[in-house]
Amino acid sequence: xxxxxxxxxxxxxxxxxxxxxxxxxxxxxxxxxxxxxxxxxxxxxxxxxxxxxxxxxxxxxxxxxxxxxxxxxxxxxxxxxxxxxxxxxxxxxxxxxxxxxxxxxxxxxxxxxxxxxxxxxxxxxxxxxxxxxxxxxxxxxxxxxxxxxxxxxxxxxxxxxxxxxxxxxxxxxxxxxxxxxxxxxxxxxxxxxxxxxxxxxxxxxxxxxxxxxxxxxxxxxxxxxxxxxxxxxxxxxxxxxxxxxxxxxxxxxxxxxxxxxxxxxxxxxxxxxxxxxxxxxxxxxxxxxxxxxxxxxxxxxxxxxxxxxxxxxxxxxxxxxxxxxxxxxxxxxxxxxxxxxx
Amino acid sequence: xxxxxxxxxxxxxxxxxxxxxxxxxxxxxxxxxxxxxxxxxxxxxxxxxxxxxxxxxxxxxxxxxxxxxxxxxxxxxxxxxxxxxxxxxxxxxxxxxxxxxxxxxxxxxxxxxxxxxxxxxxxxxxxxxxxx
Numbered sequence: 144x145x146x147x148x149x150x151x152x153x154x155x156x157x158x159x160x161x162x163x164x165x166x167x168x169x170x171x172x173x174x175x176x177x178x179x180x181x182x183x184x185x186x187x188x189x190x191x192x193x194x195x196x197x198x199x200x201x202x203x204x205x206x207x208x209x210x211x212x213x214x215x216x217x218x219x220x221x222x223x224x225x226x227x228x229x230x231x232x233x234x235x236x237x238x239x240x241x242x243x244x245x246x247x248x249x250x251x252x253x254x255x256x257x258x259x260x261x262x263x264x265x266x267x268x269x270x271x272x273x274x275x276x277x278x279x280x281x282x283x284x285x286x287x288x289x290x291x292x293x294x295x296x297x298x299x300x301x302x303x304x305x306x307x308x309x310x311x312x313x314x315x316x317x318x319x320x321x322x323x324x325x326x327x328x329x330x331x332x333x334x335x336x337x338x339x340x341x342x343x344x345x346x347x348x349x350x351x352x353x354x355x356x357x358x359x360x361x362x363x364x365x366x367x368x369x370x371x372x373x374x375x376x377x378x379x380x381x382x383x384x385x386x387x388x389x390x391x392x393x394x395x396x397x398x399x400x401x402x403x404x405x406x407x408x409x410x411x412x413x414x415x416x417x418x419x420x421x422x423x424x425x426x427x428x429x430x431x432x433x434x435x436x437x438x439x440x441x442x443x444x445x446x447x448x449x450x451x452x453x454x455x456x457x458x459x460x461x462x463x464x465x466x467x468x469x470x471x472x473x474x475x476x477x478x479x480x481x482x483x484x485x
Numbered sequence: 486x487x488x489x490x491x492x493x494x495x496x497x498x499x500x501x502x503x504x505x506x507x508x509x510x511x512x513x514x515x516x517x518x519x520x521x522x523x524x525x526x527x528x529x530x531x532x533x534x535x536x537x538x539x540x541x542x543x544x545x546x547x548x549x550x551x552x553x554x555x556x557x558x559x560x561x562x563x564x565x566x567x568x569x570x571x572x573x574x575x576x577x578x579x580x581x582x583x584x585x586x587x588x589x590x591x592x593x594x595x596x597x598x599x600x601x602x603x604x605x606x607x608x609x610x611x612x613x614x615x616x617x
Contacts, residue, residue, distance in 0.1 A: 244584065251582035252507075255603035259511035262606045266518065 145202040147218065149225060152195030157225070157232040161201060169201060176211045189214045193222050239316075246313040253302045253309070260295040260302075264288075294343055301340035304373055311370045312445060323452050325362040330393050330404060331355075333365065337372045338391075341380055349386035357393040361402050361484055363453045371449040374442035375406065375457070375480060382411040384475040404482040412474040413461050422447050422457070455484045495617040496520035502541035504530055504564065506550035515606045521613060529554045530564060533571050541575065543616050544568060547602075548581040548592070562592045569595050576616040580604075 148159040148166065161169075168181060169188045176189040187208040188201040200218045207214035269280045285292045314321060331354065338352060345352055383389060390407040413421060422443050447457045458481045466476040496519075503513055503526040516524040527537055529551045538544065546552075546568065548561035557563025561579065569577045577596040582603070593599055600612055 247584055248582045251584075251601065251603050255582065255601075256511070258603055258605055259515060263511045263515050263518070266515070267605065267607050268519075 147198055147200040150197045151229055157228045178208055187214055189218055191218050196225050242313060242316045246309060249309045253306050257299050257302050260299050264292045264295050297340060297343055304340055308370050308373055321367055323364040325364055327360050327362050329360050331357045337369055337376055341376050344380045350383055351388045353388060353390045355392045359393050359395050359402055367449045368453050371446040374446040378442050379408060384409045402484045406480040408478055409475050410478050412466050412476045418459055450482060455482050457482055492614060499617045500541040501543045502537050503545045504551050505547040512609055519610055543576045545578045545580055548579050565592060566595050
């Protein structure tokens, strides 16, 4: 074992594999190098400095315990690596900062939307009136346009779900695998919980959503599955042809017992060579980009990754033979997205 | 009484423009409901001479997602600077979901004010009253 901690001339720890309790023991000694015993095991530690950079090392290697010179020679190599380690550290820090900034930016935007949904129905001024009767004033405002009030509530619910997707993206950058708890859920119910928040968007676009009745259940992690379905539905809303139907079916194969959820729609054409690419992060389809409707390109990649943790895959069947030029010269075709459980 | 009258008359004549690619940004509706009836939103600016820009006294510019039609490298910040240079008498206010950083500070020197996207309606209204 050979553990070390490197602190550069700016006092920044750019690399450290020494556990803090072990470091505490070493720092109690003022010696530059010493043979010590911890829990009946012999070690040697060594403290080196050069050009303001400090390296602390500890080892149970027999040769290095025997000879301080040997240990110092091994550690001096690390001084040559400091610059590249510093660069790697700064790059990692920079990347982490970018991810945090993006998360905060997106959460602030969603928070802004929610704030405005609330106050567009019940202005802040209503509560400023010192006279009692705030309940009556609030009720009066809601009753003056109950449809708008209910739409606001649905939009707030959507923004809340969208916040989960943002936090999911951030969490994956910390560690690839999310916390998964598989529990039996009725698929129809879970789908409806996500579709709920999109009904205003579907109504705006004249899209009729048909979900087949089903009591089929399967084991999923509710949180990650919801986020995955959110991305699929968000993608659907963006690219589905206005005034067309979205047919969602939950099917169990009678022979294999395998369950599938299919999303059948008429939506923006996906070119043949793009089918796999649209699952790549950052990629948006050519037609989508030409129609200026592409987003960050992250949604389907996340959906696929999250569905994997739920023992399912995500596929697209693009029916090119149905492609037709439609409104504003956009090309629409029948596309079927499928979630297939293993 | 005088101050209130003055604000009321400002509300009925001040034209306010939001430049934001998020067309459903509800703060426009909130300001209209508060009496700033001449508040409107456009997705982006095709020309610095376009009528909505020319007519408006106060222009809110989102720092992201706008300034693309005129090909500004720094998007909204570039657009905000250009608007202030062309119309020094107009009030240009930048708003964003970005936390304050270097970029924000540079543009702050050029424009009239800034506000966070998730500010509440009272803050938007105060800002408009200050600059109207």
